[in-house]
Structure formats: C-alpha cells, structure tokens
Amino acid sequence: xxxxxxxxxxxxxxxxxxxxxxxxxxxxGIAATRPTAxxxxxxxEELAAPIxxxxxxxxxxxxxxxxxxxxxxxxxxxxxNWFEVVPDHAxxxxxxxxxxxxxxxxxxxxxxxxxxxxxxxQAALPGNSLAVxxxxxxxxxxxxxxxxxxxxxxxxxxxxxxxRSSVTAGTLLSIxxxxxxxxxxxxDTGSxxxxxxGITWTAQTSGTLESLNSVAYxxxxxxxxxxxxxxxxxxxxGxxxxxxxxxxxxxxxxVxxxxxxxxxxxxFNGTxxxxxxGITWTAQTSGTxxxxxxxxxxxxxxxxxxDEGGGIRTSSGGxxxxxxxxxxxxxxxxxxxxxxxxxxxxxxxxxxRTLKWGL
Numbered sequence: 203x204x205x206x207x208x209x210x211x212x213x214x215x216x217x218x219x220x221x222x223x224x225x226x227x228x229x230x231g232i233a234a235t236r237p238t239a240x241x242x243x244x245x246x247e248e249l250a251a252p253i254x255x256x257x258x259x260x261x262x263x264x265x266x267x268x269x270x271x272x273x274x275x276x277x278x279x280x281x282x283n284w285f286e287v288v289p290d291h292a293x294x295x296x297x298x299x300x301x302x303x304x305x306x307x308x309x310x311x312x313x314x315x316x317x318x319x320x321x322x323x324q325a326a327l328p329g330n331s332l333a334v335x336x337x338x339x340x341x342x343x344x345x346x347x348x349x350x351x352x353x354x355x356x357x358x359x360x361x362x363x364x365x366r367s368s369v370t371a372g373t374l375l376s377i378x379x380x381x382x383x384x385x386x387x388x389x390d391t392g393s394x395x396x397x398x399x400g401i402t403w404t405a406q407t408s409g410t411l412e413s414l415n416s417v418a419y420x421x422x423x424x425x426x427x428x429x430x431x432x433x434x435x436x437x438x439x440g441x442x443x444x445x446x447x448x449x450x451x452x453x454x455x456x457v458x459x460x461x462x463x464x465x466x467x468x469x470f471n472g473t474x475x476x477x478x479x480g481i482t483w484t485a486q487t488s489g490t491x492x493x494x495x496x497x498x499x500x501x502x503x504x505x506x507x508x509d510e511g512g513g514i515r516t517s518s519g520g521x522x523x524x525x526x527x528x529x530x531x532x533x534x535x536x537x538x539x540x541x542x543x544x545x546x547x548x549x550x551x552x553x554x555r556t557l558k559w560g561l
Contacts, residue, residue: 203244203248204240204241204244205220205221205222205241206221206222206223206235206237206238206241207221207241208235208236208238208241210224210233210234210235210236211223211224211235212224212235222235223235223237249268252268252271253267253268253271257518257519258270258271270502294310294532294535294548294549294550294551294552295308295309295310295535295536295548295549295552295553296309296310296330296331296332296333296535296536296548297309297331297332297333297334297344297535297536297548298334298536298537298538298546298547298548298553299334299335299336299342299538300336300538300539300540300541300546301336301338301342302336302338302541303541304540304541304544305317305360306538306540306546306553307334307336307342307360308334308536308546308548308553309327309331309332309333309334309344309346310330310331310548314327314331314334314344314360314361314363316359316360316361323360323361325360325361325362325363327344327355327363330346330347330348330353331344331345331346331353331355332345332346332347332373332374332375332376333345333346333374333375333376333377333387334360334377335377335378335379335385336379337379337381337385337400338379338381340358341356341357341358341399341400342356342357342358342359342360343355343356343357343377343379343385343387343400344356344357344363344377345374345375345376345377345387345389346373346374346375347373347374351368351371352368352370352371352372352373352374352389352393353365353368353374354366354367354368354374354387354400354403356400356401366400366401366403367403368395368403369395369403369404369405370389370393370395370405372389372390372391372393372413373389373390374387374388374389374390374393374395375388375389375390375413375414375415375416376388376389376414376415376416376417376427377417378417378418378419378425379419380419380421380425380440381419381421383398384396384397384398384439384440385397385398385399385400386417386419386425386427386440387403387417388408388414388415388416388417388427388429389413389414390413391411391412391413392408392409392410392411392412392413392414392429393405393408393414394406394407394408394414394417394427394440394443396440396441406440406441406443407443408427408435408443409435409443409445410429410433410435410445412429412430412431412433413429413430414427414428414429414433414435415428415429415430415453415454415455415456416428416429416454416455416456416457416467416496417457418457418458418459418465419459420459420461420465420480421459421461423438424436424437424438424479424480425437425438425439425440426457426459426465426467426480427443427457428448428454428455428456428457428467428469429453429454430453430454431451431452431453432448432449432450432451432452432453432454432469433445433448433454434446434447434448434454434467434480434483436480436481446480446481446483447483448467448475448483449475449483449484449485450469450473450475450485452469452470452471452473453469453470454467454468454469454470454473454475455468455469455470455493455494455495455496456468456469456494456495456496456497456507457497458497458498458499458505459499460499460501460505460520461499461501462501463478464476464477464478464519464520465477465478465479465480465483466497466499466505466507466520467483467497468488468494468495468496468497468507469493469494470493471491471493472488472489472490472491472492472493472494472509473485473488473494474486474487474488474494474497474507474523476520476521486520486521486522486523487523488507488515488523489515489523489524489525490509490511490513490515490525492509492510492511492513493509493510493511494507494508494509494510495508495509495510495533495534495535495536496508496534496535496536496537497537498537498538498539498545499539500539500543500545504516504517504518505517505518505519505520505523506537506539506545507523507537508534508535508536508537508547509534510533510534510535511533512530512531512532512533512534512549513525513526513530513534514526514528514530514534514547530547530549530554532549532550532551532552533549533550534547534548534549535548535549535550536548543556544556
C-alpha cells in the first residue's frame with residue numbers, strides 16, 4: 203500500500219510525508235490530483251487480497267464481500283473465547299436452537315431451558331427431547347421420546363410446551379424448518395415426518411430402514427437428511443426422497459448448509475464430508491478420530507463442528523479444519539450460532555458460549 207505520490211498530489215495533506223488528494227483551484231493555479239494507475243492498482247489489490255485469501259471469488263455484483271471477510275475474521279477470533287453460560291445443568295443439552303431475536307433454547311432429558319439477555323428460564327419437558335428448532339416467525343418445535351413413544355411438542359416461547367400427536371412409532375432424532383412453511387423431522391428406522399404448522403404431521407416414505415440422525419434445509423429448495431451407515435437422502439419438497447452416495451459406511455450424525463452453496467455432514471470416527479449440491483460428496487480431513495456430533499455455519503463462511511471428545515474445530519471453507527486451542531471436559535453434542543456473533547455449544551454437563559460483543 204502507498205499514498206498518492208504523483209506530482210499533482212496535495213503534499214503533506216494528512217501530516218508530514220502523508221500526501222492526499224485535492225480537487226484543485228483554477229484561480230490559484232493548483233491542479234487537481236491525477237488518480238494514477240499505480241494508486242488505483244494499490245487500492246484494488248489491497249481490497250481484493252483479503253477476499254481472495256478467504257477463498258472467495260471476486261463478485262462484481264456483490265458489494266458486501268469485504269464486510270463478509272471482516273465478519274469471518276471476527277468470528278475466528280471470538281470462537282477462541284468461550285465461557286460457561288449454564289454450568290452444571292442437570293441434564294446437559296442434546297440440542298440447541300436460536301430464534302431470530304437471539305433467544306436460545308436448549309433441550310435435554312426431561313427439561314428445557316431458554317436464555318434471553320442472560321435471563322435463564324427453566325421448563326419441564328416430559329421425556330427425552332433430542333432435537334429442537336425454530337421456524338423464524340414465532341414457533342418452537344422439539345422432538346424426541348417420551349414413555350417409550352415418539353414425542354413432538356410445540357411452544358411459542360420455549361417455556362410452555364404443548365404435546366402434538368406423532369404418526370410414527372420410531373424415536374425422532376432431528377427437526378428443521380425451511381423458513382417458509384414446512385417442518386421436517388427424521389428419526390429411527392428411516393422415519394420422516396412433515397408438517398405445515400408443527401401440529402398436523404404426515405409420514406413420508408424414505409426408502410430406508412436405517413436411522414436418520416439429522417436433517418437440514420439449504421434455504422433455496424433442497425432438504426438433506428443423513429444417518430447410519432453413511433446414509434444420505436435429498437428431497438426438493440420433503441416428500442419425495444432420493445438416496446445419494448456418501449462414499450462412507452460410517453454413521454453420520456449431523457448435516458448443515460452454509461446458505462451459499464456448500465453442504466457439510468459429520469459423523470463417527472471423525473468423518474467429515476462436503477458437497478456443493480447434496481449429491482456429490484467429498485471426504486475431508488477433520489484431524490480427529492473422535493465422533494463428530496454436530497456442525498453449524500454462520501452464513502459468513504465460518505464453519506464450526508464439535509465432537510464427543512470435547513473438541514471444537516473450525517473451517518473457513520469446509521475443506522481445511524483447524525482445532526481450537528481449547529478442549530471441553532465433557533462430550534459435546536450440539537452447536538448453534540445466535541445473534542451478535544455468539545456461538546453456543548451444548549455438552550453432557552453444561553452449555554458454553556463465545557464472548558458476547560453486543561454488535
């Protein structure tokens with residue numbers, strides 16, 4: 203980088219030796235500063251370099267790329283600064299979700315808790331809830347097992363929960379919403395249920411008897427469910443499901459999409475797969491043999507995955523993963539990113555989060 207050094211520059215405009223620009227003054231005989239090619243090139247390359255270093259292609263139509271880079275750098279920093287938010291929670295947390303307002307809901311065996319601006323609310327949630335999600339417009343939905351039967355419950359505030367009838371005999375293990383009107387839950391023996399409102403559920407045909415452990419939506423028309431023995435299914439509508447080749451027989455525990463073109467699935471023995479379309483999957487090196495429980499994305503190119511060995515690892519593009527210099531002294535089961543750049547991780551004993559910057 204350098205300051206303008208053309209003879210027409212305004213000498214010392216910003217201090218000794220710090221030239222600047224001037225529009226000139228015809229009456230005083232002062233020429234306007236000439237924008238030379240070398241200063242334009244310098245500015246261009248200084249701005250382009252960090253964008254390309256993050257693996258992003260320059261996009262003439264996208265005027266937010268530098269902002270995305272700065273956010274990714276910020277996330278990379280705060281992911282290294284964790285502290286407990288609900289220590290020694292009796293049942294731990296098997297699943298987490300955050301609503302658009304930043305309210306966290308964590309569920310576990312026999313209870314749920316929510317936090318909003320550090321105010322913690324506890325609520326009885328019968329049975330063992332294994333997954334929770336929010337529809338983006340006011341409704342929470344939790345699924346799991348109660349009294350040996352599949353359990354579905356909805357809530358407007360993650361405190362008061364209402365039981366909803368299920369149409370499957372299997373345990374439900376994961377739930378997601380497409381943001382525009384469709385819930386999808388998956389579970390044991392290939393169970394797939396869909397609902398327009400979280401109340402009335404319809405069983406769909408998955409074509410497999412393998413347990414499906416996680417389901418996610420890409421925001422633009424594709425559902426993806428993953429499960430035992432490397433099972434991956436995709437669907438454009440939650441109704442018709444197509445098996446895809448994963449290239450692994452390891453159990454897959456979690457799947458997520460970055461909102462801009464990349465899927466990531468994680469699982470047993472450190473298995474980590476990525477795909478640009480949900481169809482063609484590539485194995486990546488995770489750097490661990492621990493079972494990776496869950497993976498999430500911040501929509502700004504930062505991935506984060508947690509494992510049962512207490513490890514947390516991140517990636518800026520899904521291919522190269524870096525372990526954070528922390529190890530939690532508990533198995534980690536779930537992860538979610540909330541507002542203000544805050545990440546939450548749930549484990550066997552507590553929930554931890556990154557520093558809250560109030561952005």
